[in-house]
Amino acid sequence: MTSILDLPKARPVTPLGILAEKLEQAVKLIEKADISPEIAETVQQAYQLASGLDPYLEDCTTPESEALANLAEKTQKEPWNLRFSDGETVRQLEQEMLSGHIEGQTLKLFVHMMNAKRILEVGMFTGYSALAMAEALPDDGEIIACEVDEYVANFARDCFNASPDGNKIKIEVAPALETMQKLADAGESFDLVFIDADKKEYVDYFNLLLDRNLLAENGIICVDNSLLQGQPYLPENQRTPNGQAIAEFNQVVANDSRVEQVLLPLRDGLTVIRRK
Numbered sequence: 718m719t720s721i722l723d724l725p726k727a728r729p730v731t732p733l734g735i736l737a738e739k740l741e742q743a744v745k746l747i748e749k750a751d752i753s754p755e756i757a758e759t760v761q762q763a764y765q766l767a768s769g770l771d772p773y774l775e776d777c778t779t780p781e782s783e784a785l786a787n788l789a790e791k792t793q794k795e796p797w798n799l800r801f802s803d804g805e806t807v808r809q810l811e812q813e814m815l816s817g818h819i820e821g822q823t824l825k826l827f828v829h830m831m832n833a834k835r836i837l838e839v840g841m842f843t844g845y846s847a848l849a850m851a852e853a854l855p856d857d858g859e860i861i862a863c864e865v866d867e868y869v870a871n872f873a874r875d876c877f878n879a880s881p882d883g884n885k886i887k888i889e890v891a892p893a894l895e896t897m898q899k900l901a902d903a904g905e906s907f908d909l910v911f912i913d914a915d916k917k918e919y920v921d922y923f924n925l926l927l928d929r930n931l932l933a934e935n936g937i938i939c940v941d942n943s944l945l946q947g948q949p950y951l952p953e954n955q956r957t958p959n960g961q962a963i964a965e966f967n968q969v970v971a972n973d974s975r976v977e978q979v980l981l982p983l984r985d986g987l988t989v990i991r992r993k
């Protein structure tokens with residue numbers, strides 16, 4: 718069995734994770750510098766406060782299923798750089814894309830709370846969030862999962878086959894906007910939509926869901942990475958193109974009178990939106 722120490726370590730990709738890493742660096746710098754013990758103690762406390770939160774959330778949250786734990790471990794072990802350089806994936810994928818235990822459990826509880834039956838996932842990767850939501854669906858529930866990359870779609874399919882809930886997930890391998898147009902043309906609608914694909918297309922996904930009624934009347938849209946490592950609220954010159962896209966998306970949602978929303982500081986930001 719693989720020890721956790723053997724697995725490639727994920728780099729921090731959330732505002733809290735980055736903050737904890739920066740405070741850890743500050744603690745180390747202070748150890749080497751001639752700084753007052755009071756400052757050193759304050760920074761040490763700040764570091765403990767930031768670095769202790771994620772592990773505590775893990776401890777206090779219902780553990781993930783064996784199927785989800787295996788999927789996460791398999792994703793962590795996969796040599797994603799090699800897959801891209803060999804031309805097996807169409808873009809550079811990385812283990813940090815996986816949402817994980819706390820977000821998966823949150824989505825799972827949303828599915829239970831809403832009694833959702835039909836879910837649309839926009840951006841599946843190796844399938845963690847899709848499988849987490851599938852575990853909460855009734856036997857006749859269905860998830861349509863949009864994914865553009867054939868390699869990762871096959872990877873996810875293998876993981877779904879190892880779960881009793883995997884048969885509730887139908888994968889559509891194509892650019893998400895194409896799949897969404899087709900679903901809208903067919904008159905489909907969804908109780909819950911999870912947006913987690915190309916950050917630069919978030920505004921298009923959002924408008925398509927509302928304009929074409931892909932979102933069911935009392936449906937909910939959950940949007941991942943709406944804090945994008947803190948970039949939307951950091952100075953503009955520190956933003957990547959994805960950070961800029963998310964800042965603009967958040968503004969579009971805030972200005973849209975058709976919806977109400979809350980941005981939860983969960984992991985890398987999760988915005989929950991309902992049509993008024």
Ligand SMILES: C[S@@+](CC[C@H](N)C(=O)[O-])C[C@H]1O[C@@H](n2cnc3c(N)ncnc32)[C@H](O)[C@@H]1O
Pocket residue numbers: 808810814815816817839840841842843844845846847863864865866869891892893894913914915918
């Ligand atoms: C952040 S990952 C999704 C993570 C997944 N929801 C989870 O929780 O583990 C984003 C995925 O969206 C896919 N993607 C990016 N652009 C896309 C597009 N235009 N259409 C469909 N999938 C896309 C990528 O290939 C990648 O696998």
